[in-house]
Amino acid sequence: MLPETEPFWQAAKRHELVFQQCRACGQRMHFPRLMCHQCLSKDVEWIPSAGRGTVYSYTIVHQAAHESFASEVPYVYAIIDLDEGIRMISNVVGVEPAAVTIDMPVKVMFDDVTPAISIPRFTPA
Amino acid sequence: MSLRGHSAIIGYGETEFVKYRDSGTRSNYTEQCDAARLAIQDAGISKDAIDGLIAIPPLDQKVSWSMDLAEYLQLRLTFLDNLYFGGASGAAGMLYAAAAIDAGLCSTVLLVGGSTMDPKRMFEFGSEVATPFERDFDTIYGPMTDNSAYALIKQRYKHEFNATDEQIAQVVVNARHHAAKFPNALLKKPITAEEVVDSRMICDPLRLFEIVMPCTGASALILTSADRAKDVKRPPVYLLGGGQSIDRGMWNPAYGRDQSLTTSPVKQATSKAFDMAGLTINDMDFAQLYDCYTITVVIALEDIGRCEKGQGAEYIEKTDLTYTGSFPVNTDGGQLGRGQPYGACHFMPIVEAVRQLMGRAGDLQVKDARFGLASGNGGSMANECTIILGNETP
Ligand SMILES: [Zn+2]
Numbered sequence: 271m272l273p274e275t276e277p278f279w280q281a282a283k284r285h286e287l288v289f290q291q292c293r294a295c296g297q298r299m300h301f302p303r304l305m306c307h308q309c310l311s312k313d314v315e316w317i318p319s320a321g322r323g324t325v326y327s328y329t330i331v332h333q334a335a336h337e338s339f340a341s342e343v344p345y346v347y348a349i350i351d352l353d354e355g356i357r358m359i360s361n362v363v364g365v366e367p368a369a370v371t372i373d374m375p376v377k378v379m380f381d382d383v384t385p386a387i388s389i390p391r392f393t394p395a
Numbered sequence: 396m397s398l399r400g401h402s403a404i405i406g407y408g409e410t411e412f413v414k415y416r417d418s419g420t421r422s423n424y425t426e427q428c429d430a431a432r433l434a435i436q437d438a439g440i441s442k443d444a445i446d447g448l449i450a451i452p453p454l455d456q457k458v459s460w461s462m463d464l465a466e467y468l469q470l471r472l473t474f475l476d477n478l479y480f481g482g483a484s485g486a487a488g489m490l491y492a493a494a495a496i497d498a499g500l501c502s503t504v505l506l507v508g509g510s511t512m513d514p515k516r517m518f519e520f521g522s523e524v525a526t527p528f529e530r531d532f533d534t535i536y537g538p539m540t541d542n543s544a545y546a547l548i549k550q551r552y553k554h555e556f557n558a559t560d561e562q563i564a565q566v567v568v569n570a571r572h573h574a575a576k577f578p579n580a581l582l583k584k585p586i587t588a589e590e591v592v593d594s595r596m597i598c599d600p601l602r603l604f605e606i607v608m609p610c611t612g613a614s615a616l617i618l619t620s621a622d623r624a625k626d627v628k629r630p631p632v633y634l635l636g637g638g639q640s641i642d643r644g645m646w647n648p649a650y651g652r653d654q655s656l657t658t659s660p661v662k663q664a665t666s667k668a669f670d671m672a673g674l675t676i677n678d679m680d681f682a683q684l685y686d687c688y689t690i691t692v693v694i695a696l697e698d699i700g701r702c703e704k705g706q707g708a709e710y711i712e713k714t715d716l717t718y719t720g721s722f723p724v725n726t727d728g729g730q731l732g733r734g735q736p737y738g739a740c741h742f743m744p745i746v747e748a749v750r751q752l753m754g755r756a757g758d759l760q761v762k763d764a765r766f767g768l769a770s771g772n773g774g775s776m777a778n779e780c781t782i783i784l785g786n787e788t789p
């Protein structure tokens with residue numbers, strides 16, 4: 271795992287959603303980087319997210335690109351806008367795919383796929 | 396500084412597009428070399444006149460592809476480039492070639508792309524080129540290659556502008572209408588909007604017939620200085636303007652800057668191209684728009700300035716975009732009508748623009764065409780390039 275991304279996954283294992291903020295200019299970022307993409311400062315910190323947001327856009331995947339997802343179809347692959355101003359890709363779960371809408375309020379849940387890895391996904395809030 | 400009218404396209408070549416299963420003994424090498432041979436013959440020049448090469452590496456080749464191709468064809472070059480940033484590589488390649496000619500680095504450039512890619516290996520290629528960040532923050536959520544990225548764009552577009560699937564499906568109806576008359580097209584059967592809307596759902600709201608079919612094929616073009624172009628057999632097609640704009644997450648629209656999914660860098664690229672050409676959208680006799688998906692064309696029509704933002708779907712529904720219509724679009728059938736050979740598709744809009752401007756479009760000829768626009772689109776509408784071509788300098 272890259273040093274950029276390790277804190278994100280360590281936090282996810284604790285069922286916490288975190289993202290980065292630049293101490294120099296305040297820019298918030300996701301995916302994680304070792305450097306602020308706005309002002310290029312290397313002084314970036316991890317801050318917690320409340321894990322609440324809305325669906326910016328989504329698609330219901332009917333045909334998986336890879337066999338590891340074949341048993342999951344149809345599933346919702348979505349862009350989530352977190353209340354803190356962070357945009358991330360995730361899945362919307364715990365709801366019929368057909369019931370998902372743009373602007374739907376969602377909250378994070380953690381899917382413990384292995385003892386070492388928990389993946390943040392979203393459910394209706 | 397401007398490239399306006401300094402260089403011209405003097406020939407093109409396209410191999411026969413076939414389904415992957417019908418590729419037989421055709422290889423990435425034979426495809427690209429065949430297209431190059433056809434383009435050189437078309438221009439009526441000798442191979443030795445080529446001193447510049449821009450090649451698009453097939454996805455399953457190493458990135459030193461242009462060197463390998465130069466060796467295969469035994470070219471003697473003073474300029475070489477290898478463009479590997481998706482569908483904008485063709486139009487951008489024309490600009491880089493024009494700039495190289497203008498700067499005196501070379502005089503005549505061969506541009507070529509194409510492949511024999513097995514569509515089933517698409518995901519594998521995607522994974523090979525994925526960044527560690529894509530793997531960690533995208534791939535784990537089950538994207539379906541580019542299909543899911545463009546589905547996100549279409550979904551958001553429908554939401555913001557109340558566009559319907561039936562309206563957007565007209566892009567395919569138009570493509571197939573042209574493909575039916577175009578000799579080198581794989582999807583020749585005319586189709587109705589209802590048939591598109593009833594086709595199998597792949598990535599909701601994108602259905603099967605809204606997505607290009609990968610296939611085997613190659614395209615090539617020859618660009619030379621405007622002075623040299625006067626001495627060749629074909630009427631020259633001048634490069635009048637061009638612009639490139641890269642401004643978004645390349646492969647996943649979520650990981651760009653904080654920005655709309657429904658306005659693309661096509662807008663900035665095209666505005667730059669028109670500025671250089673000294674022309675406007677109203678001077679264009681047609682547009683050949685990169686059409687990997689239906690929604691790409693809808694957004695591009697808005698961003699090139701043909702209609703207002705949000706009016707694209709209605710515009711397509713109400714406007715005759717055929718070769719005899721008020722604004723001809725994708726008069727060869729585009730990728731949605733012809734199939735998508737990776738690499739060749741980067742050049743297809745340019746080749747068709749040249750075919751029209753040389754008056755060689757046969758049954759699909761746009762009457763009195765003088766100026767036209769061709770676009771390239773890479774990533775998820777992230778990397779855009781527009782060029783303006785004309786059979787005269789304005
Ligand atoms: Zn900063």
